[in-house]
Structure formats: structure tokens, C-alpha cells
Amino acid sequence: MLPFLSQSHCYSSTSSESELSKDKVMHQTNMMKAESNFHKRKSTLTTDEHPSPFKKRISRRGSKVDSFERKEQPHKGMVTRYPNEKNNPSSRHFIHGYHLIQGQMNHGMEDYIFAQRRNLDGYDLGLYAIFDGHSGHEVAKYLRNHLFENILSEPGFWENPGQAIKKACKATDDEILENIADSSRGSTAVAAILVNGVKLLVANVGDSRAISCNKGRAKPLTVDHDPEKEKALVESRGGFVSKRPGNVPRVDGQLAMTRAFGDGKLKEHITAEPDVTIQKIDEDTEFIILASDGLWKWD
Template identity: 55%
Template sequence: MTNNLVSVHFTVLIFVYQFSGLLLINPEKVLGPSDSDSGKGKSKMKKHITHGFHLVKGRSGHAMEDYVVAQFKQVDNNELGLFAIFDGHSGQSVPDYLKTHLFDNILKEPKFWTEPADAVKSAYSITDSTILDKSGELGRGGSTAVTAILINCQKLVVANIGDSRAVLCQNGQAKQLSVDHEPSVESEDIKNRGGFVSNFPGDVPRVDGQLAVSRAFGDKSLKVHLSSEPHVIVELIGDDAEFVILASDGLWKVMTNQEAVDAIRDVKDARSAAKILTEEALNRKSSDDISCVVVKFQ
């Protein structure tokens, strides 16, 4: 009897250990700088739709400021794929807040299911206002963002502020879904708000000589001269859609959209594809934090 009990106990321990291990590597989660830098998952609605992500800390002296969201979520009878890159600056508090709250705020919008683009714009505005109100707690830093919501594997709602980017591959061709919000492009709007854009030799254009993007969450000291209105696009996922890449500017500073698409088009595993892109960015001497999400549709 004792031997049997020991055997049963041992078997239970093995099962618990294995089950715990599965939970530990479960990629269906929000990722912050203290978590694993890689993971993957798949849709329950269509098993061939998968996602993978990979993050690499840059060579700068500050802590990792990129955050990633990559998960599928059931909402009533619907499935949502929630994917995002939040690239923080001047601290981790704002991107950390975004990865915890932004998607919740979007899904709370009454018009999300009928007018998703309007819902996303409203949620971005509400979230930014809250971040500014909480500046005493969150600090005066900020963050860019690119978000993608895959609705029932059929519709992709992409929004962004700043220079984190979303690129769709259709029949091997790169199609940029986001807009890089650069101070040089929006200089007139910044001037009309009372700000200025400087471009010192050897540097990039900056709002008030400080920030290298013209739109961002947070940044209370610059907000009067910045916008937090996102660019939003709704893309139907047809048979020609192969995959979409979301990445921070640490990737796009050293790779074109088409180069990124070409680099992973023949890679079946989404996590491997994301890792290949981050490693290629490193090979090309990118010194910034690099975060990447790849969602495969085929």
C-alpha cells in the first residue's frame, strides 16, 4: 500500500510539474520588461492563425522600455486577437500603464463592435487624459503605441501614435498600415500649438528640441505641443493576407518594410519570424530597444 501511495504521489507531482511548465511558457499574456522575451500562441477559431513575439534590450544605459501585448481573448461569442507594441521614453510607467489599460478601455467603448475605428480613437483620447491626470504617479514620461485588434479572424483594426509601425504582407508585398508621426512632417501643426521643431546637425527633428515623434501618450511637459490622436485603419483579412508585423522603431530604423517582409515570408513559425527580425536589426547595428510581434494568417 505504501509503495502504491508513493507511486501515485510521484505521478501527481510529475503531472503538476508538467502542467505548471505549460503555464509558465504560455504566451497568451501581456509582456513587460521583467518577463520572458519571447512567446507564441494561436487562435482557437482558426488554428492556422498564429502569433509570436520577441524583444531585445537595446545598448542604451536605461532599463528596457518596450512592452508587448500578444494574446487571443474570448469576448462572448467573439474572438479577439489583441496585439501591441508600446515604446516608452523617459521611464517605464506610461508604457506599463498602457499595456494594462489601453485594450480594456477600447473594449469598454459602446461603439466598439459597430464603429471600431471611432471606438479606438475615443479610447486613445480617454487613456491619454488619464495618464496626464496621473502624472504625479506615472511621471512625465511618455510612449508611442501601435495596436492591432483582429476581430473573429476577419477584420484587423490598426491604430498608432508615434513611430512604432504595422506592416501587412499581401502576396509578398509590404503594405504599411500605420503612419510614422514625425516632427518634420507635422511641424506646422506643432508651431500652431506654440511649439517648435529643431533639427541640430547629426540629430533628428525633435519637438521643442526634445521628442523625436510628434504624437505620443503622456509627456505632460510637452503635451500642449503634441497630439495623441491616432491614425486608425480597418483592414479586411482576405486570402492574399499572409502576415502582419508590429514593431518598435528599433527595427524600422534599420530595415525597410519590404526587407522585413522578405526576411520572414518563408518562415512558418511566428515566434521564429519575430526573432529573426530582431536579430537582423541587431546585425544591422540598431542600438535601440527592439520589440516585434508577427501574426501569421496562413
């Protein structure tokens, strides 16, 4: 992966103690190399000796590493290693890391990342999320500060986590619409809760994505909430989907997704209801990646 191609991403990985130390060193080395390459005025993202699927797009744009401007939030990266909890032997070893950088947009960085380990009610939780803001960072920041608190405090979370997550997302969206004045501001969200290292809950709203890697194969954990795919949903709420202006399907000709937090002026025609998936994490699961569309849609 070329981490400096994405707006933001984070990952979680499970492995043995010896592998953890090795992975940590390798990742930190790669991060330093990426930072070094960032400052080389002559360096390009690909070379003839190492072909890349990104090369055609990069060559067409004439992009170089130094074309990524540093603004409000510079390149950041972090790796954190967690041993299993002594009071919870079923919890597995895992690490998490994150990386974000602003691309070529003229506005400041609007993405926020959440990555935290927490013990709650005897459960060992890994909490991870990407919030990709648009028309401002306020909604993404609010989600970073409040979404997980609302999810974990929702009654019935342990009995029916999928339903509880949907209720918490609705409550959080209501708070955003009440507290953030600008009705054009919004954010996507992809959030993951790792329970004791063996159970994974993933919720997504918008076009940020999550995947897991099992025996070297990528497995999608989310589906983009695309206006063409969910045209019937938009129309059932009184809206329409148009490719004007441009050639990107948009709700009411404005928003390129059918689900988002905030976006008050379009809220009658879109929703913040997430899709929720629950799956078991076993020995075949190598790592999990959450990322905004800055990574997935680079083609």
C-alpha cells in the same frame, strides 16, 4: 528577419492546421538558434557568405552579438497557436508570437508587449500591441494594462470602431497625465485588433509601425508621426520643430515625434490622437508584424 535586432516586435499569422505546426517548430528552432548565437563571443550579426543590408551599419559600429547587454528584461520569445473557435466557424486559424531584447542603451528596457486572444460579445478577438516607452517605463506599462480595456469598453465600439478607438486613446492619455507624476515620461503605441480572423483594426501613436504581408509583398499599415511631416500640427498648437541638439527633428527641441501618450510637459504641443486603419484579412494575407523603431529604423 533577425529578431534580436529589434527592441520588440510581435506578429500574427493565419494558415492551415498542418502549416501551423510546421511554423511553430520552425520559429522555436530559430529562437533557440538566436539565443545560442547571443552567447558566442566571436559571432557577428552578418558574414561575407550571407550579405545583409545591415552589414554596413554593423561594420561601422563594430557591433557584435555579445554587445547587446542583458539588463532588466532579458531576451524573450513566445509562439502561441490558436485553432478557430468551435462556436464561431467564421474565425480562422492563426498563431501569434513575440520577441523582445534590450539593445545598447544605458537605461533598462522600457518596452511592453500585449498579445492575447479573447472572446467578447460573440466575437473572436486577437489583441496585439507594442508600447515603446521613453524616459521611463511607467507610461508603456500603464498602456499595457489599460489601453485595450478602455478601447473595448468604449460605447459605440462595434458601430464605429475608428472613432471609439480615438476616444479611448484620449481617455487613456488623460488617465496617464493624472496618475503618472513625471511629466517627461511617455510612450508610443501601435495596437491591432483582429476580429474573427477576417477584419483588422490598427491604431498607431508615434513611430512604432505595423505592416502586413500580402502575396510576399509588404504593405504599411501605419505612418510615422514625424516632426518634419507634422510641423504644421505642432506650430498650430503653439510649439516649434528644431533639429537642435543633434540632427533629428524634435518638438520643442525635445521629442522626436509629434504624437505620444504621456509627455505632460509637451502635451500642449503634441497629441495622443491615433491614426486608425481598417482592412479586410483574406487568403492573400500571410502575416502581420508590429514593431518598435528598434527594428524599422536600423539602417
